[in-house]
Amino acid sequence: MSRLTSAFSPIHNIKHLLSRPSANFSVIDGFRALSMMMILVFHSFTIYVVMNPSLELNQVIEEGGYLWSWIWNSDKSVDVFFVISGFLITGILLRQIDKLGHVKMGNFYARRFLRLSPVYYFVIMLYWVLLGQMESSHTENLWANVLYVNNFIDYDSQAMNWTWTLAIEEQFYLLFPILLMGLMKHTGNPLRWMWVLFAFSFFVRWWVMWTDDWIFNTPQSVLAVDREFHAHHFSVLYDNLYTRFGALLAGCIAGYYYQYHRRELTAFFSSTGGKVFAWGNFVVLMALMIFPMISVRFDDYATLNVVYQVASRNIFSIAISVLIIASLEKGALSTGLNFLLGNRFWYPLAQLSYSMYLVHVVAISVVCSIVLAEIKVNAALYVHWSTYEIVGVVFAASAFATIFVAVVIYLLIERPIMNLRR
Numbered sequence: 541m542s543r544l545t546s547a548f549s550p551i552h553n554i555k556h557l558l559s560r561p562s563a564n565f566s567v568i569d570g571f572r573a574l575s576m577m578m579i580l581v582f583h584s585f586t587i588y589v590v591m592n593p594s595l596e597l598n599q600v601i602e603e604g605g606y607l608w609s610w611i612w613n614s615d616k617s618v619d620v621f622f623v624i625s626g627f628l629i630t631g632i633l634l635r636q637i638d639k640l641g642h643v644k645m646g647n648f649y650a651r652r653f654l655r656l657s658p659v660y661y662f663v664i665m666l667y668w669v670l671l672g673q674m675e676s677s678h679t680e681n682l683w684a685n686v687l688y689v690n691n692f693i694d695y696d697s698q699a700m701n702w703t704w705t706l707a708i709e710e711q712f713y714l715l716f717p718i719l720l721m722g723l724m725k726h727t728g729n730p731l732r733w734m735w736v737l738f739a740f741s742f743f744v745r746w747w748v749m750w751t752d753d754w755i756f757n758t759p760q761s762v763l764a765v766d767r768e769f770h771a772h773h774f775s776v777l778y779d780n781l782y783t784r785f786g787a788l789l790a791g792c793i794a795g796y797y798y799q800y801h802r803r804e805l806t807a808f809f810s811s812t813g814g815k816v817f818a819w820g821n822f823v824v825l826m827a828l829m830i831f832p833m834i835s836v837r838f839d840d841y842a843t844l845n846v847v848y849q850v851a852s853r854n855i856f857s858i859a860i861s862v863l864i865i866a867s868l869e870k871g872a873l874s875t876g877l878n879f880l881l882g883n884r885f886w887y888p889l890a891q892l893s894y895s896m897y898l899v900h901v902v903a904i905s906v907v908c909s910i911v912l913a914e915i916k917v918n919a920a921l922y923v924h925w926s927t928y929e930i931v932g933v934v935f936a937a938s939a940f941a942t943i944f945v946a947v948v949i950y951l952l953i954e955r956p957i958m959n960l961r962r
Contacts, residue, residue: 678698
């Protein structure tokens with residue numbers, strides 16, 4: 541009984557939320573928290589524009605130019621989540637293999653289920669209760685969310701269509717331990733085969749595009765103006781494990797290097813070549829965040845459109861993986877990353893990121909409804925406000941609401957279950 545009481549103790553759980561354990565990868569906490577905030581920015585813009593019939597997303601994109609192009613690339617923050625998951629899960633599995641000679645599959649699956657499902661199922665229940673009467677909510681398909689197969693359903697028919705990421709992660713957790721055990725037992729060089737599979741992920745994305753004329757021959761700017769194409773693109777290329785496993789594998793590869801090649805990594809990143817390599821990946825990361833491929837300015841570059849969609853996410857994921865490892869070594873880049881992302885400020889947001897992700901779309905939608913109603917009633921007051929200024933307000937209010945709800949869910953459900961599963 542005392543263990544149960546302790547698990548649900550608000551004071552105990554607030555301490556967990558605010559106090560970062562010394563063993564934590566501080567930069568990973570920063571990456572996770574920053575990525576969640578960038579997803580909030582991305583969805584604040586897209587949801588506001590979708591809910592505002594007087595706006596066209598492509599016009600908003602062109603209005604922002606290169607200065608705000610990072611917003612439209614912030615959907616890559618999901619790939620950061622995938623990289624982190626791959627990195628941490630690989631470490632857990634390899635340490636267990638080193639200790640026991642195998643993975644305790646039942647224990648691993650149970651712990652993953654308990655980590656993701658209680659909060660998720662609670663939010664699913666709330667979604668069904670609050671939005672069950674709305675046809676557009678597609679609550680008749682919530683069974684797919686419960687089973688983590690909602691990404692198998694067409695985008696336009698998905699319930700909670702932002703939770704496709706959870707389906708991909710759970711499917712990956714189901715398959716990767718088996719794959720890793722097979723590579724460890726039956727190959728002389730598991731790392732080489734992981735690289736082969738990572739290279740194969742490029743081919744898969746190219747093949748999916750090449751066999752779909754609509755996606756292969758359509759510039760990305762159409763995603764911003766054609767809802768039917770956006771739904772098709774999402775269902776075919778965007779939310780499937782077989783088109784997104786590259787990011788997860790990038791994290792797994794980094795986790796393998798960190799587990800078994802720490803000495804070599806230290807020597808490499810201490811060398812001039814290693815420092816140039818790390819900085820090069822930082823430059824690539826920044827370039828991919830700034831490059832506005834969704835802009836109409838690139839509509840005539842058909843080959844670039846294909847290459848970008850085939851390769852950009854995987855290259856981005858490798859860059860994130862390199863920076864995670866580089867941050868654990870010494871050097872100017874590591875010092876900068878630890879100063880910016882290793883700050884304790886990020887830790888509570890990193891802890892809340894899962895609950896925040898689950899509820900943020902609903903919070904943004906509510907805030908957008910309130911803001912649009914206010915603008916309609918007092919249009920004269922906002923006539924000189926730009927779309928970017930209005931969405932800045934939407935983001936700030938949505939972030940506050942999302943964090944508030946996430947704190948409640950974390951203290952009452954997420955953290956107590958984590959305490960009990962130990």
